[in-house]
Amino acid sequence: MKRMFLILLLWLPVCLPASGEAVIARIDVVIPADNAALADLAGGIQHALQQSAAIPVNIRTADNKNSSDTQNTLLIALSDNLLPWLATEKNNYAATLAFYVSSTAYLAHLRNDDKVTALYRDQPLARQLQLAKMLMPNLHHVGIVTGHRNLPQPLAELERSSKLEIQTIDIEDKIDWPKYLSQLMLDSDVLLGVDDATIYNADTIRSILLTTYRRGKFLIGPARSFVSAGSLASCYTAPDQYMQQLVEMVGVFLRSQKLPRPQYPRAYRVAINPQVAASLGLAVQDEKTLTARLQNQVGECGDGC
């Protein structure tokens, strides 16, 4: 009941008239040309926003993204591929919301731009660490594999909030990167996955998982799809949860004319791969229990959880 009230409270800004003149008259949702699932999601966004914001919402594909009338338009861009374009001067939309983008990719292109904000696809690392600690109470050392991109959250801050020792290695452009990973996994109890497609992708995931596994260690994260691949567990956010937060963010913007700061998905659940857990002798609870337990601990992991 209390949560219901909170949700309603958060929705309130959408309902209130915007102060001053309404500048935004239209919303463009731009999606990659070849992704049916994202197109479906965009359809959902269109539906929800048209009803809540009562302004026209157009869906465009990325190859058709340059609109003539962008002065009064909010751009909602889906997918990491659009991020480089968003950062260029060609993007002359009044405001841009990058939705369902990885925080590492976003921060690599668009740090400190007040005309752009984001609702990230990935889970905050602090939350994933909290999940790892819950699954492995004796956890001390965490390894993180990175590329040239910065971590979305400062390492020192992560270490402080999680009370864990974290070691990172940069493996981008290294042909023998499995060796670096193998060494890292010798010194770490768990590998924390970061949503960075330059590191975690279809070509590398096999080696990452098999190397980690050979060392008798687990991968946590970076996303739900990796859990089916062989990661032990990950937090994830369901499409309806993303959409709800997106509608809120748009509402805040329309009301105040100020873009909210980039944010991680607030609502989440836990996905687990019980076979992987069993194989290394780790006893785990079911997803529902773990979700409830983690959500109860949210207060302990500070900002970003």
Add this chain to the structure above:
Amino acid sequence: MRKSLALTAVVSFSLTAPSYGADLDDSQLESIPVPEVLTPVRLKQPRTEVPASVTVIDHELIAAAGVRELPELLRLVPGMVVSARSGWDYVVSYHGTNRRNSRRMQVLIDGRSVYQAGLATIEWSDIPIAIEDIERIEVTRGPDTAAYGANAFLGIINIITKHPDDSARLRVKATYGSSGTENYYASTSGNLQDSSYRVTLGKRRDNGFDTRQRGDERNDSKDAHFINGRWLLTPADSWNIGFQFGYKNGIKTDDLNPPNVIPPDIWVKDYYGSVNSQVFLSDKNSIKWQLDYSRTQYVSEYRTCENFGVIICGDINDNSQNTRVDFDLQDTWLSSKDVKLVTGTHFQRKHVDSQTFYAGTIDLNSYQLFGNFEYRFLPQWTATIAGSEEKQEHGGSDFSPRLALLFAPDKTQTFRLVYSEAIRTPDLYENNLNWNYTATKISPPNLIPDPFIRPFKKSLGDLTEEHIRSREFGYYGLWFGGALELDAKIFNDDLTHLISENLTNANLIPTNSTSLNQTGFETELNIHPIEPLHIHINYAQINSHASSSTDIANAYNEQTLTPRHAGSAGIMYALGDGLSLSSFYYFAYPVNATKLSRWDSRITKQLRLFTNNLSVSAAVQHYFYKYSDYFTDNTYDSPNRFLVSVDLSF
């Protein structure tokens, strides 16, 4: 107006959401599809679900133990008896039994058997791999011919080398120690596209034991160099292939030959090659095959003299060449999480070429079919039914069953009840021996024919299989969140039709006349209470009763290598700043009237030089008894032996 619209939006959103939201898995939204990598068939079986007694010695324990010989590591396995006939002639046997040879164990290196059929033994010192390349040793304590084939009679030692990705780019190591010990190791590894490789070069030498009981010097040194390589390719997610090769060349000196012979040197050359591949047909089914080839050549030539009224001398030899080809094919099928079926076939061809031992060449083929069916019939109960049918050319076929029942009250502990039978088919050396010495270059000439053939011993070829019937009740558990790992078992094994005679004695014709009963208890504890501290403990108590229908000496032989009490206790502590200490105590008594009581201590300092690791270590072995290694002739002059090593990895 707006307000009501927004409220409608909430309602309509939640109503319309299911049309795409509920069916849409967020993983479908990933811009890059992620393949399923660790499918059930690729996952290893959790320890709590293994229907056997298993001990795992991992690379950390191997490094902490600080020993330089592979057999020495096996003292960390409960019930494993490690002994030596000379400085290079190790005998390793689970629960001991006959000291003669390691005839009753299966020893595999990355799936390749290193059992020497022509000599009916495992030549531990001739195995061309370096301890530094070992990832872990998995020891199955108990018969399991159903899964590992012939010679998996008392147990299986499965040595798994490191994946090249887990080896350093370049590693060099030098070790020096008492008794002229010198070890050199150099290894390089890397990646080529979708493949990983490692090449290792090594050299090992030492002087063996120091003195005999009567005071004269032992002549049991070894000196060998070797090269080996491993190349692993993963062309696609669905299959992988691996290649291995090795070559070893060495010389050993020997002083256990007849007294009228100047002890000859033994030259050993060993080659091997291996190909293995795994194909993942689906997430439930995978096929694995492996083809191995190995050849070991022993050259030992010397001159001997005999009194025929006149002293006549001639050149004779103990040369032999042993070749082995193995092909193994197995299918793993997981029909559901409760049903697992492993089936397969194995072909083995042994070829031995020795004028002295076999009056020429002998070939022997054998075939095996095996199956292992595991079924969880209730959430906490799993039954395993396994069996293997083995057929040897010119011989009959034999079936060995294995039954196990597992009860897991929770996910961290299991009780197991295992009944297994196994056979060991008599070896070429036991059943096909045709031992003649052919003397050449006779001097003085023309008194006897040249070449002169002296028959020494001939097998009757009537030996049948040795048989074991083993029963065990065991427990495996993880306590305190895994900080304590406990394995314990009680066992009762009946071994019958044992071939117990000394095969090198010309007057003894081997028979299947000995029976042996072994009962006892063994346990293994791994404790990891705090981060820097590890404790490893094992203990076995074995009671042996043997009888022979032909010769009491046979019954005696079958108990010579079995200690009543044996075990070890080790403590490993990381002090920080790269400094670590380890200390292990080993004991076994009585073993042929000797008593092993040894304390090893080791200190290691690891320094980081830029991105490289330099590790310097010093170890001391202290013997509490002079006569510790099976024979009273196996002694060291000082109770303390030292080893220092410098190890640099890039």
